[in-house]
Amino acid sequence: MSMRPSSVPGRLCRIATTTALLVGSLALPVGGQAEEPDAPLTLYSGRSESLVGPILERFSAVSGIGVDARFGDTAELAALLLEEGERSPADLFFAQDAGALGAVADGDLLAPLPDDLVARVPEAFRDASSRWVGVSGRARTVAHTTTEELGLPDSILGFTDPAWSGRIGWAPSNGSFQAFVTALRARYGEAATREWLQGVLANDPVAYPSNSSAVEGVAAGEVDVALVNHYYLLQLQEEHGEAYPVAQHFFEGGDLGSLVNVAGIGRLDSSDQPDAAAAFIDFMLSAEAQRYFAETTFEYPLIDGVAADPRLPSLASLDVPEIELADLADLKGTVELLRDVGAID
Amino acid sequence: MLTSPSGLRIRTIASSSRPPAALLVLAAVVVVLAVVPVAHLGLRALEGGLETLQPLFRARTLELLISTLALGLAVTVGAVGLGLPLAWLTTRTDLPARRAWTILAVTPLAMPSYLLAFSFVAASAPRGWLAALLEPLGMTAAPSSYGFGGAVLVLTLTTTPYVVISVRASLARLDSAGEEAARSLGSGPWAAARTAILPVILPALGAGALLACLYAISDFGAVSILRYDTLATAIYSQYRLSFDRSAASALALLLLLMALSLVWAEGRVRGRAARQVAHGRRRPARVVALGRWRWPALGLCAALAALSLLVPSVTIAGWLVSGWRRGPQLWDAVDALSDSLVLAFGAGLLAVAVAVPLSLLVSHFPGRTATATERLLYGLYAIPGISLALAVVSLTLNVLPALYQTLFALVLAVALRFLIQSVGALRGPWLQISSHTLEAARSLGERPPGVLRSITLPLLKPGLLGGFAVVFLSALKELPLTLLLAPAGFSTLATDLWDAAREAFYGEAAVPATLLLLVSFLSVGLLVRRGDVQA
Numbered sequence: 109m110s111m112r113p114s115s116v117p118g119r120l121c122r123i124a125t126t127t128a129l130l131v132g133s134l135a136l137p138v139g140g141q142a143e144e145p146d147a148p149l150t151l152y153s154g155r156s157e158s159l160v161g162p163i164l165e166r167f168s169a170v171s172g173i174g175v176d177a178r179f180g181d182t183a184e185l186a187a188l189l190l191e192e193g194e195r196s197p198a199d200l201f202f203a204q205d206a207g208a209l210g211a212v213a214d215g216d217l218l219a220p221l222p223d224d225l226v227a228r229v230p231e232a233f234r235d236a237s238s239r240w241v242g243v244s245g246r247a248r249t250v251a252h253t254t255t256e257e258l259g260l261p262d263s264i265l266g267f268t269d270p271a272w273s274g275r276i277g278w279a280p281s282n283g284s285f286q287a288f289v290t291a292l293r294a295r296y297g298e299a300a301t302r303e304w305l306q307g308v309l310a311n312d313p314v315a316y317p318s319n320s321s322a323v324e325g326v327a328a329g330e331v332d333v334a335l336v337n338h339y340y341l342l343q344l345q346e347e348h349g350e351a352y353p354v355a356q357h358f359f360e361g362g363d364l365g366s367l368v369n370v371a372g373i374g375r376l377d378s379s380d381q382p383d384a385a386a387a388f389i390d391f392m393l394s395a396e397a398q399r400y401f402a403e404t405t406f407e408y409p410l411i412d413g414v415a416a417d418p419r420l421p422s423l424a425s426l427d428v429p430e431i432e433l434a435d436l437a438d439l440k441g442t443v444e445l446l447r448d449v450g451a452i453d
Numbered sequence: 454m455l456t457s458p459s460g461l462r463i464r465t466i467a468s469s470s471r472p473p474a475a476l477l478v479l480a481a482v483v484v485v486l487a488v489v490p491v492a493h494l495g496l497r498a499l500e501g502g503l504e505t506l507q508p509l510f511r512a513r514t515l516e517l518l519i520s521t522l523a524l525g526l527a528v529t530v531g532a533v534g535l536g537l538p539l540a541w542l543t544t545r546t547d548l549p550a551r552r553a554w555t556i557l558a559v560t561p562l563a564m565p566s567y568l569l570a571f572s573f574v575a576a577s578a579p580r581g582w583l584a585a586l587l588e589p590l591g592m593t594a595a596p597s598s599y600g601f602g603g604a605v606l607v608l609t610l611t612t613t614p615y616v617v618i619s620v621r622a623s624l625a626r627l628d629s630a631g632e633e634a635a636r637s638l639g640s641g642p643w644a645a646a647r648t649a650i651l652p653v654i655l656p657a658l659g660a661g662a663l664l665a666c667l668y669a670i671s672d673f674g675a676v677s678i679l680r681y682d683t684l685a686t687a688i689y690s691q692y693r694l695s696f697d698r699s700a701a702s703a704l705a706l707l708l709l710l711m712a713l714s715l716v717w718a719e720g721r722v723r724g725r726a727a728r729q730v731a732h733g734r735r736r737p738a739r740v741v742a743l744g745r746w747r748w749p750a751l752g753l754c755a756a757l758a759a760l761s762l763l764v765p766s767v768t769i770a771g772w773l774v775s776g777w778r779r780g781p782q783l784w785d786a787v788d789a790l791s792d793s794l795v796l797a798f799g800a801g802l803l804a805v806a807v808a809v810p811l812s813l814l815v816s817h818f819p820g821r822t823a824t825a826t827e828r829l830l831y832g833l834y835a836i837p838g839i840s841l842a843l844a845v846v847s848l849t850l851n852v853l854p855a856l857y858q859t860l861f862a863l864v865l866a867v868a869l870r871f872l873i874q875s876v877g878a879l880r881g882p883w884l885q886i887s888s889h890t891l892e893a894a895r896s897l898g899e900r901p902p903g904v905l906r907s908i909t910l911p912l913l914k915p916g917l918l919g920g921f922a923v924v925f926l927s928a929l930k931e932l933p934l935t936l937l938l939a940p941a942g943f944s945t946l947a948t949d950l951w952d953a954a955r956e957a958f959y960g961e962a963a964v965p966a967t968l969l970l971l972v973s974f975l976s977v978g979l980l981v982r983r984g985d986v987q988a
Binding site for chain 2: 148150151157175179180181183184187190191195197198314315317318323328329330347440443447450452
């Protein structure tokens with residue numbers, strides 16, 4: 109096996125390494141991040157692209173400001189913002205619920221918004237210190253199958269009844285669901301909330317990755333009921349037609365099962381484009397964007413002069429549970445509780 | 454795909470000399486790039502002291518560990534059980550339309566596991582198309598795809614091609630002399646196969662089985678869709694919904710250790726297995742006449758093709774129809790396609806560029822450095838995507854903020870993870886270049902650039918193409934790294950498909966799904982034509 113050391117291998121290696129470096133350096137600029145003067149806004153969106161993508165594009169078309177969105181779960185992005193702190197590349201946080209906005213605001217990461225912006229929205233649906241503002245309203249509801257008579261409970265608390273075993277769908281990783289659990293904790297306390305969660309878990313609920321897939325689960329016959337927000341059903345009816353075998357139920361008597369929450373926006377204190385960020389919020393609170401939320405995503409518009417979908421009970425007629433949205437900021441505690449009882453991993 | 458180390462022993466370029474410094478430096482850079490994120494993950498897991506590791510000692514962790522292992526084991530058994538006969542049927546028998554079946558057996562490589570999972574869920578829903586199909590047969594519902602059974606089925610179908618490719622390559626190289634000798638000494642066909650064939654293809658089978666097992670334990674997309682909880686899904690959930698990342702990091706390390714022990718165990722087994730020695734001219738293998746056994750053989754091939762290709766195609770076609778009613782969203786898909794191509798080209802080029810010298814190191818300078826580098830690359834490949842993603846997020850955010858959420862970090866991570874595939878594709882071509890060839894060329898008066906042009910590059914070319922194409926394909930299908938590392942505004946066909954289908958907006962998922970499949974079918978086609986996957 110002995111072999112005369114030849115210069116051939118050495119040269120081969122050099123050629124190979126040079127090729128590697130050349131091609132490598134060609135691949136490098138792909139990652140280069142140019143800091144343009146009018147760089148696009150970076151938006152962390154807890155609302156999915158399917159829901160808000162069109163209105164983001166509309167904003168860019170109207171304002172000439174680009175938007176780079178990072179989509180994720182609301183709680184994920186709140187946790188990410190808290191971890192990133194001052195280093196966050198985000199200019200805006202579009203959350204699925206007020207609690208997550210409160211959590212980020214409590215981390216001193218949100219800058220106060222101009223008064224004329226927040227004043228367009230009723231006080232109940234914005235932060236008292238103007239650090240975030242609601243953009244659209246949504247009610248919790250129970251989507252249920254119409255293929256059989258179910259005998260729904262009078263309260264969301266009734267789903268711990270063993271009669272519901274194997275029939276419940278929910279989305280425990282979803283921000284709106286977590287806000288609802290935070291509301292339970294705020295009203296009934298930690299122990300009672302834990303007991304309710306354990307009671308529902310004893311009924312082997314099916315955990316869906318999102319609200320809409322939970323409603324689709326009802327339609328597909330996988331479960332009989334799904335604890336979701338009100339607008340998913342309307343969207344799915346739009347897609348599948350009126351024969352869609354699902355209806356939804358709003359609880360009465362101020363039951364938390366019909367909690368009204370908002371999706372809202374906050375502007376990061378670390379943003380280097382505060383004006384463009386404010387322009388974004390301004391657009392989301394314009395009549396055009398509010399009509400989009402009313403007519404395309406079927407949420408409740410929050411400014412005067414834009415009406416909700418006629419098929420929905422009006423916000424005023426909903427027997428809204430008395431919960432201050434500001435009380436829902438302890439998202440961390442809710443996530444820990446959900447993990448502790450085994451609702452999420 | 455990885456090709457098992459060739460059993461061929463050709464005199465190498467410099468088997469006795471030490472590798473040149475340039476190669477060692479490059480290997481060291483790769484080692485650092487691979488080790489740093491993992492070390493950081495370890496630090497991250499430990500930063501809060503033992504207290505933060507407490508979640509690791511819950512009963513739930515043990516459950517997840519067991520469910521992950523059970524999945525890995527079942528998928529390995531399934532993939533070997535299907536892949537071995539399939540490889541044999543398509544290389545050594547007179548199976549009708551053998552070439553077509555070969556292509557069909559390999560094509561599922563293009564099918565991402567999460568897409569297959571979505572398809573099975575949609576098809577087998579209580580009111581899905583499979584139920585409608587089964588109704589006339591008196592069945593009220595299709596069997597559910599959720600849970601262990603569904604996860605095993607989907608991941609077995611996804612990983613069988615890895616076993617097929619690995620074993621086929623070994624069977625194709627097999628010298629039939631041993632088998633014939635065994636037969637001439639009076640052994641029956643089965644005994645001859647056991648004594649003469651099995652030991653020789655065992656390393657390839659082991660490599661294929663290892664790939665299947667690693668794939669299964671680290672898969673994240675399919676198992677979450679099929680609602681089968683594993684360590685990978687728990688890590689993702691911990692990452693997404695936790696205000697404290699130590700627990701996620703600890704779980705990620707656990708999964709990493711599991712993967713590396715598998716690599717180690719397979720290495721031990723392979724080390725003991727017989728090595729094939731090729732001398733002289735290879736004798737063409739005898740073709741086995743199947744006789745009436747060809748019907749069940751055809752049935753097996755057809756059933757596999759139907760499950761892994763037909764079911765998803767029918768489902769996606771259904772999505773396209775329902776998506777059409779909502780109006781086509783072609784432009785979003787074009788954006789995603791271009792992002793996918795940027796990622797896949799970037800990762801493919803980077804991987805092949807680094808793989809050229811690295812594969813020279815492992816093929817021509819056997820020794821401790823080469824072995825260690827190769828093991829490490831294998832280890833990187835074995836690191837579950839979700840663990841690597843978590844490590845890179847944390848490392849870039851806390852230590853290298855300039856790289857945080859940049860496309861470069863994503864491309865680098867993807868290229869590193871799949872680097873071994875590229876090295877595997879280039880090792881064979883490098884081995885064909887012996888120092889004798891080069892010296893002969895030089896002694897005939899060829900200058901070094903001429904040698905490079907007329908000998909080295911032409912011989913390396915298939916490896917360069919193949920090494921690029923495999924990483925391209927893997928990057929295209931990649932999900933967890935892209936989900937966690939993509940900069941804001943960057944979304945690939947895979948992530949678009951994932952987001953839409955998670956929301957159950959299947960109509961919206963249809964276009965990215967179709968485009969993704971088209972591009973990956975094309976790259977598998979390239980591999981098949983190139984002969985990497987011999988048809």
